[in-house]
Amino acid sequence: MSTLRISGLQKAFDGQLVLHDIDLAVRSGSLVALLGPSGSGKTTLLRVLCGFERADAGSIEIDGRRVAGDGLHLPTEQRRIGYVPQEGALFPHLTVAENIVFGLPRAQRRARHRVAELLELVGLPESYATRAPQQLSGGQQQRVALARALAPSPGLVMLDEPFSSLDAALRVETREAVAHALAAAGATAVLVTHDQAEALSLGHEVAVLWRGRLLQSTSPQALYRYPATRELAAFIGEAVLLPGTVANGLAHCALGALRIQNGLHAEDGLVDVMLRPEQIDVRPEAGQRDGTLGAVVRNITFHGQDAALTLQLIDADATVRARVPGYRTPREGERVRLAVGGEVSVYPR
Structure with a gap:
């Protein structure tokens, strides 16, 4: 060695x-x-x-x-x-x-x-x-x-x-x-x-x-x-990048106020917010509404073990990509609720 x-x-x-x-x-x-x-x-x-x-x-x-x-x-x-x-x-x-x-x-x-x-x-x-x-x-x-x-x-x-x-x-x-x-x-x-x-x-x-x-x-x-x-975020796997701002230690974007990764010193100001599609939890419309966002399923790419969804946010002019297990794939046009898990990365703009 x-x-x-x-x-x-x-x-x-x-x-x-x-x-x-x-x-x-x-x-x-x-x-x-x-x-x-x-x-x-x-x-x-x-x-x-x-x-x-x-x-x-x-x-x-x-x-x-x-x-x-x-x-x-x-x-x-x-x-x-x-x-x-x-x-x-x-x-x-x-x-x-x-x-x-x-x-x-x-x-x-x-x-x-x-x-x-x-x-x-x-x-x-x-x-x-x-x-x-x-x-x-x-x-x-x-x-x-x-x-x-x-x-x-x-x-x-x-x-x-x-x-x-x-x-x-x-x-x-x-x-x-x-x-x-x-x-x-x-x-x-x-x-x-x-x-x-x-x-x-x-x-x-x-x-x-x-x-x-x-x-x-x-x-x-x-x-x-x-x-x-x-650029690296987009190259490694699939990234969801949204315009936003940092204020009071949180990243604010179309998906709400999100926690920034531990140890990252982010100054207040304009940023791009990065998270992974699997961090977006897609739930039924009839489920728990507190702390979630409404969205409509616009497109589905089914892979078998999982599916990639394109989702239109109802209360914001933004689309995001999410991944769900194959057995939980919704239908196109279906209304769903979204919640974000884990921390996000931010890149100054």
């Missing part, structure tokens, strides 16, 4: 900065999900960390050992990094066992060093060792790619969108297996992804890159509940 520390990292292509002064620390044995939209610099950062690209400024330390910075650029093979690419990139002319030991010294390759142990670690039977990669499913190939990355006992494991080519059901199964294998190996890992659900469910911490800048790095729960900017 190794720690990773990045300080003031910059990278430019053709004079255009792609990474702006990145600072990030990854604890030993943890998995950090590096999240961002396409073009945010995620893959560039991973390539610089692996040594595939040279940093223009800043430094990288792995377990206290500098591998980049002040003119130093250690080549990839000296950084003790395991790398899992998007498509697994297994060699089709080699067996599973030969793929796993490919990067090991010749004696260990001949001895099929740790093949059975690594297959068990990634949740595959030992009998798969003699199979060709094309005899495996996409998810199984990704597990073999992880076993190959873990074979040299690297200090760090880098995963570059490893589940993006898998279908939804296989993606969930494979990422659970990969997370288990990384935890069992005690590996320190960085997962590059644009999938928010993947980042929030796998990462011990989530670091968000936005136009080459690191906007926020925190726990998945804190990132989802208290994103640093309104």
